[in-house]
Amino acid sequence: MVETNTNWRSELDDPEAFRAFAHEAVDLAADYLAALPERPVFQRMPPQARMNLLEAPLPETGLTAGTLLDRFQSEVMPYPMGNGHPRFFGWVNSPPTAIGIVAELLAATMSPSCAGGDHAAIYLERATVRWLMELMGFPTEGSMGILVSGGSMASLTGLATARQWASHRDGWNVRDDGACGGAQMTLYVSSETHTTVIKAAELLGIGNRQVRIIPTGADFRMDVAALETAVIADRNADYRPFAVVGSAGTVATGAIDPLDDIADLCADHNLWFHVDAAYGGPGVLDARVAHLYSGMDRADSLAIDPHKWLSVPVECGCVFVRDGTLLRQTFSLVPPYVQVEEGKGIGGLPWYAEYGFQQSRGFRAL
Ligand SMILES: Cc1ncc(COP(=O)(O)O)c(C=O)c1O
Numbered sequence: 001m002v003e004t005n006t007n008w009r010s011e012l013d014d015p016e017a018f019r020a021f022a023h024e025a026v027d028l029a030a031d032y033l034a035a036l037p038e039r040p041v042f043q044r045m046p047p048q049a050r051m052n053l054l055e056a057p058l059p060e061t062g063l064t065a066g067t068l069l070d071r072f073q074s075e076v077m078p079y080p081m082g083n084g085h086p087r088f089f090g091w092v093n094s095p096p097t098a099i100g101i102v103a104e105l106l107a108a109t110m111s112p113s114c115a116g117g118d119h120a121a122i123y124l125e126r127a128t129v130r131w132l133m134e135l136m137g138f139p140t141e142g143s144m145g146i147l148v149s150g151g152s153m154a155s156l157t158g159l160a161t162a163r164q165w166a167s168h169r170d171g172w173n174v175r176d177d178g179a180c181g182g183a184q185m186t187l188y189v190s191s192e193t194h195t196t197v198i199k200a201a202e203l204l205g206i207g208n209r210q211v212r213i214i215p216t217g218a219d220f221r222m223d224v225a226a227l228e229t230a231v232i233a234d235r236n237a238d239y240r241p242f243a244v245v246g247s248a249g250t251v252a253t254g255a256i257d258p259l260d261d262i263a264d265l266c267a268d269h270n271l272w273f274h275v276d277a278a279y280g281g282p283g284v285l286d287a288r289v290a291h292l293y294s295g296m297d298r299a300d301s302l303a304i305d306p307h308k309w310l311s312v313p314v315e316c317g318c319v320f321v322r323d324g325t326l327l328r329q330t331f332s333l334v335p336p337y338v339q340v341e342e343g344k345g346i347g348g349l350p351w352y353a354e355y356g357f358q359q360s361r362g363f364r365a366l
């Protein structure tokens with residue numbers, strides 16, 4: 001029987017009730033994880049089970065926590081995506097981990113907004129991003145990074161910064177004038193680059209016709225000679241080549257572009273170098289293949305996805321920008337009187353909301 005809860009207060013406001021309920025939920029999670037290997041990797045949902053969720057009516061009264069847990073157990077939990085299974089090789093999605101599950105619970109227990117402020121989650125994010133930079137060999141001095149929803153948002157953030165940088169170098173400001181305020185920008189990716197980078201270019205007003213798809217060799221790595229030919233041709237045609245995206249692990253084959261050569265070319269041609277290491281970045285920690293990543297540390301911006309190879313629960317991506325002031329220049333939109341400078345005025349760290357698109361932000365660092 002479905003029990004309803006008509007009390008405006010949650011029955012779980014009572015600490016003992018909360019404790020008992022949470023224990024029940026943890027037992028459910030533990031049993032689920034233990035039984036996963038015995039299940040098929042994936043099962044299609046029976047049509048009725050799909051409809052039950054799709055067409056569930058808006059309840060007129062609240063349900064009790066116990067009823068919600070029962071319904072979760074019978075209507076949701078039996079139909080996972082499959083990525084928790086030891087034999088799941090479908091995509092790059094990592095399986096749930098016990099520590100990640102508990103971290104989500106504890107982060108929600110505090111539920112801060114990491115827009116900014118003087119609270120622990122902010123300092124933990126700074127440390128977490130610095131750790132990620134150190135792991136990836138990215139310079140920490142003068143750089144800045146921010147946790148985002150995933151690789152898509154990380155590349156969008158990096159390329160937005162690149163676009164801002166390019167307009168400044170050319171004596172105008174894309175934030176004031178919009179994407180058509182200067183010469184039409186062109187972006188360079190390889191035929192193996194993840195489509196989310198192209199989506200980012202579309203959103204930034206570059207337009208996918210101005211995304212140059214550079215061929216790869218038989219090893220699926222970007223052909224840098226072809227890249228240079230394309231950059232020169234565009235410059236001669238009065239376009240503004242502004243950024244190159246190198247992949248540190250493509251999703252289809254795991255190929256790592258010749259990052260050092262691309263970094264050299266970017267330096268020679270006044271281009272921003274963005275590395276999409278969302279999927280393969282952590283491979284640099286394996287001494288047997290670390291040499292393949294040479295040049296990744298020369299990126300102007302880099303996208304990495306803790307929710308892939310690092311087994312952090314979805315969603316958690318991260319972007320690093322080598323010149324942290326550029327990231328702030330790209331996203332800060334607060335009146336000067338609330339801008340925070342370290343060691344001045346009310347002090348504290350500048351707000352994360354000045355370094356990315358989001359204002360309210362979750363406690364991803366935990
Ligand atoms: C190489 C690469 N870049 C970017 C992405 C997009 O990342 P996200 O799904 O976290 O937005 C993926 C996702 O598979 C990827 O493999």
